[in-house]
Amino acid sequence: MAYLVGVTVLWAFSFSLIGVYLAGQVDSYFAVLLRVGLAALVFLPFLRPSLLQGKQRVALMALGAIQLGIMYTFFYQSFLLLSVPEVLLFTIFTPIYIALLDDLLFGRFTPIYLVSAVLAVIGAAVIRYDGVDSGFWMGFLVVQGANLCFAIGQVGYRRLTADLPADLPWHNVFGWFYVGAMIIVLPVFLLFGNSAALPTTGIQWGVLAWLGLVASGVGYFAWNQGATRVDAGTLAVMNNALIPAGLAVNLLIWNREADMSRLLLGAAIMAASLGLNHWWRQRQQAQPV
16 A cells, blocks of 8 residues: 555656646656656666566567556547546546446446446546537547556556566566566657757656656556556555646646646546446445345
8 A cells, every 4th residue: 555655746746747847848658768768777677588488578578558658649649639637537537447447357247337427537538628629528538548557557566477477576576567568659759759849958868768768667557566466446546646646736736727626526536437437336346146
């Protein structure tokens, strides 16, 4: 749990740093490439290929490609379409995706999750009820792509670690995670990146360095390790702990003039959807077997 709490505090600043210093100023594909590349540099010196079998290395690379490579590609694009608070609030769906993926793996179906998702969409509309346009909904969908990739990565990592030795030194194999992400982000930058929109200030380079070495390098390792040490319910809750933490940072430091009434109302409706989710799970657990 301590891992997840620590990374939550660490990542709370990332949303605002991206929205304030990078979005619309630095090519998003280059930002993703540099961030993943720097994160890889943290762990590649410790890599010991012999500790994993070929299929296990491929599995860890695939998780990195999805959870980091594809997710970041979606995530950075969302800042071009939405404000930082909106990006934060729309990440509320990730716990539902985690639950649905667990249902898929265990051959179950729980309709209440779909009801919760509808409530969350209503909350999203409230936030922009006088300014909903195609860009807004496109941004909403882009964030959901990022959420789904993040959820797949977490669930997949938990399943992978369950089949590996408990004493495996993960810092000696986690480099494969970033190798998988690089396989995605490098060709994406070469195909779609804009070399004319590289960082131009020391602040931008500094933000990218911090995001790559610390938020991604240390952060993703610690988060995934924490995900293996808690139950699925706790992991789902911690996914949403990022929202109030990130909003607090953004509103208190960079965005004091936000429309708090609409923001809070939309967030309350979204929180109600999660409350309904939690109530249903508690009710099911209380029923006699």
